[in-house]
Amino acid sequence: xxxxxxxxxxxxxxxxxxxxxxxxxxxxxxxxxxxxxxxxxxxxxxxxxxxxxxxxxxxxxxxxxx
Amino acid sequence: xxxxxxxxxxxxxxxxxxxxxxxxxxxxxxxxxxxxxxxxxxxxxxxxxxxxxxxxxxxxxxxxxxxxxxxxxxxxxxxxxxxxxxxxxxxxxxxxxxxxxxxxxxxxxxxxxxxxxxxxxxxxxxxxxxxxxxxxxxxxxxxxxxxxxxxxxxxxxxxxxxxxxxxxxxxxxxxxxxxxxxxxxxxxxxxxxxxxxxxxxxxxxxxxxxxxxxxxxxxxxxxxxxxxxxxxxxxxxxxxxxxxxxxx
Numbered sequence: 001x002x003x004x005x006x007x008x009x010x011x012x013x014x015x016x017x018x019x020x021x022x023x024x025x026x027x028x029x030x031x032x033x034x035x036x037x038x039x040x041x042x043x044x045x046x047x048x049x050x051x052x053x054x055x056x057x058x059x060x061x062x063x064x065x066x
Numbered sequence: 067x068x069x070x071x072x073x074x075x076x077x078x079x080x081x082x083x084x085x086x087x088x089x090x091x092x093x094x095x096x097x098x099x100x101x102x103x104x105x106x107x108x109x110x111x112x113x114x115x116x117x118x119x120x121x122x123x124x125x126x127x128x129x130x131x132x133x134x135x136x137x138x139x140x141x142x143x144x145x146x147x148x149x150x151x152x153x154x155x156x157x158x159x160x161x162x163x164x165x166x167x168x169x170x171x172x173x174x175x176x177x178x179x180x181x182x183x184x185x186x187x188x189x190x191x192x193x194x195x196x197x198x199x200x201x202x203x204x205x206x207x208x209x210x211x212x213x214x215x216x217x218x219x220x221x222x223x224x225x226x227x228x229x230x231x232x233x234x235x236x237x238x239x240x241x242x243x244x245x246x247x248x249x250x251x252x253x254x255x256x257x258x259x260x261x262x263x264x265x266x267x268x269x270x271x272x273x274x275x276x277x278x279x280x281x282x283x284x285x286x287x288x289x290x291x292x293x294x295x296x297x298x299x300x301x302x303x304x305x306x307x308x309x310x311x312x313x314x
Contacts, residue, residue: 021177022109
């Protein structure tokens with residue numbers, strides 16, 4: 001079982017290339033997911049400020065930066 | 067309800083927000099399950115290639131990212147037409163979120179291709195027609211994103227990126243036909259919409275799973291990001307205040 005796993009992980013001698021490529025894909029996917037989650041938190045906070053502040057709600061132009 | 071009615075109603079920001087909210091859990095489940103099946107199948111159960119051995123397994127991430135980089139750019143062109151010709155504002159609004167994922171896919175296509183190229187061609191990079199046109203696509207994506215960021219208002223940004231997206235469409239046929247027009251190191255297409263696939267069924271099925279996995283993942287994040295940003299843009303509307311505080 002362990003031998004089989006080691007054999008599979010070695011990918012016929014191409015393990016460095018294959019696992020680097022898959023690792024890169026994982027990192028890019030995770031970064032995109034994380035940026036979407038971070039954006040959600042940021043927008044929620046901005047909107048809470050916007051609705052709670054009478055100064056913001058009387059403005060016609062939304063604040064920049066989100 | 068017909069497909070066209072459904073799409074037409076999505077042009078309303080409020081309906082877009084509600085419908086997309088219902089679609090997101092399904093899209094995420096589809097993305098994760100197809101990716102899981104495709105990657106496990108491709109890495110464990112698919113047979114090795116007779117020429118490239120195990121190294122060909124990079125195909126399961128390289129082909130989907132390369133396909134998505136082109137497909138997403140074509141979608142941006144379609145959205146740009148909807149925005150500029152039919153004045154559907156939400157289409158223009160969506161372009162930059164498609165560009166964000168498109169840039170990620172083009173980056174992955176270039177890097178995974180480079181990692182695959184080293185053991186197969188003996189070089190990380192060659193100025194081959196396919197590679198160069200894909201690099202131009204990546205630069206187009208980054209230029210579009212930077213331009214949107216540089217504009218004073220988001221509406222102004224939407225218009226400029228719609229025009230830029232249309233101009234950049236010229237690169238898509240160049241990428242596709244580069245392997246036929248020029249004598250390139252890059253191999254021809256393994257998949258085609260109109261011809262029989264040149265790849266064995268045992269390798270093709272996991273590839274299709276990965277392709278759909280990447281597609282669902284991109285759709286999920288594009289719609290999720292756009293839905294969140296829409297709240298901010300529409301904050302003057304009464305429906306935004308209503309949905310504030312509801313679980314997203």
